[in-house]
Amino acid sequence: MKTVGLAVGEPAPGVKKNDPILVVDHVTRRFGGLVAVDVEHLEIPRNAITALIGPNGAGKTTLFNLLCGFDKPNTGTWSYDGKSLAGIPAFKVARMGQVRTFQLTKALSLLTVLENMKLGAPKQRGERFWSSFFPALWRPQEKANEAKARELLTRFKLDAKEKDFAASLSGGQRKLLEMARALMSDPNLVMLDEPMAGVNPALTQSLLDHILGLKEDGMTVLFVEHDMHMVRHIADWVVVMAEGKVVAEGPPDTVMQDQAVIDAYLGSHQDVDLGVVTGRIAGELDAEARELLEEIREDEAQALAEAEEENK
Numbered sequence: 246m247k248t249v250g251l252a253v254g255e256p257a258p259g260v261k262k263n264d265p266i267l268v269v270d271h272v273t274r275r276f277g278g279l280v281a282v283d284v285e286h287l288e289i290p291r292n293a294i295t296a297l298i299g300p301n302g303a304g305k306t307t308l309f310n311l312l313c314g315f316d317k318p319n320t321g322t323w324s325y326d327g328k329s330l331a332g333i334p335a336f337k338v339a340r341m342g343q344v345r346t347f348q349l350t351k352a353l354s355l356l357t358v359l360e361n362m363k364l365g366a367p368k369q370r371g372e373r374f375w376s377s378f379f380p381a382l383w384r385p386q387e388k389a390n391e392a393k394a395r396e397l398l399t400r401f402k403l404d405a406k407e408k409d410f411a412a413s414l415s416g417g418q419r420k421l422l423e424m425a426r427a428l429m430s431d432p433n434l435v436m437l438d439e440p441m442a443g444v445n446p447a448l449t450q451s452l453l454d455h456i457l458g459l460k461e462d463g464m465t466v467l468f469v470e471h472d473m474h475m476v477r478h479i480a481d482w483v484v485v486m487a488e489g490k491v492v493a494e495g496p497p498d499t500v501m502q503d504q505a506v507i508d509a510y511l512g513s514h515q516d517v518d519l520g521v522v523t524g525r526i527a528g529e530l531d532a533e534a535r536e537l538l539e540e541i542r543e544d545e546a547q548a549l550a551e552a553e554e555e556n557k
């Protein structure tokens with residue numbers, strides 16, 4: 246079910262949100278002479294699913310890294326839940342309830358699925374110097390983490406694989422593990438890095454359902470994705486970047502009709518299906534895309550009707 250009524254006023258770059266969880270102001274990041282990110286103002290709505298899209302090199306990953314403390318901007322301020330995040334390292338940002346998924350690196354692939362999960366737990370008492378001398382202090386924590394890991398693995402249908410090396414998982418199962426691991430720290434905001442990359446169609450629906458499930462559980466989701474089908478299908482709000490700037494934002498249906506979005510994609514992203522991206526080019530929308538568009542319109546109309554009913 247789509248969430249509507251997120252912005253105050255008409256959708257436009259930098260538009261205010263009714264209840265923002267992340268607020269970005271004048272954030273820039275340069276690499277030598279290249280301005281990779283130059284965002285004037287951006288608000289991410291709470292308890293909704295926001296997609297960050299844009300052509301290759303638009304600055305999406307760089308902005309993502311800045312927001313979760315993995316990189317430092319040259320200028321600007323940004324806050325999460327009203328608290329400034331400038332200068333706060335990633336592990337502290339995670340403790341504040343904002344986590345991001347990580348692609349399974351080579352090293353992590355050589356750990357078992359359960360070990361990967363345990364790495365996602367917030368405080369590892371056993372790792373603290375003094376408490377490591379007192380197993381009684383960390384064993385209960387270890388047990389609790391393990392129980393939580395198993396619960397999440399069951400939810401993500403990976404429980405039968407807990408002893409397997411992560412390297413043996415399929416692309417889709419890895420994505421599920423990345424998501425499950427992020428949930429070990431009970432986050433409020435989950436940032437997903439290309440959740441659909443390398444996922445075969447058999448697992449697509451399950452992944453989409455899990456992402457929608459995060460919203461149902463009260464979390465906020467922000468993700469970077471190239472798969473426009475997925476963006477249309479599950480995003481409540483879409484932010485479009487090009488050349489470091491936010492060039493458009495709004496509900497998926499509106500934003501993909503926007504001239505700035507069409508220009509951004511026509512400029513440097515020839516490989517995407519423009520019919521699907523813009524919904525404009527007659528004859529290029531395949532049957533599946535048309536069906537999806539219809540579904541989204543119905544979802545939005547229903548959500549709008551319900552919101553109006555509630556406001557009466």
Ligand SMILES: Nc1ncnc2c1ncn2[C@@H]1O[C@H](COP(=O)(O)OP(=O)(O)OP(=O)(O)O)[C@@H](O)[C@H]1O
Nearest residue numbers: 276279280281299300301302303304305306307308
């Ligand atoms: N560490 C770095 N050093 C130098 N240039 C960088 C670095 N990281 C990113 N860039 C440059 O910054 C620009 C933005 O890159 P970024 O990876 O954020 O784009 P993106 O929108 O995520 O692209 P893609 O969709 O291809 O992943 C690109 O021109 C890229 O080459």
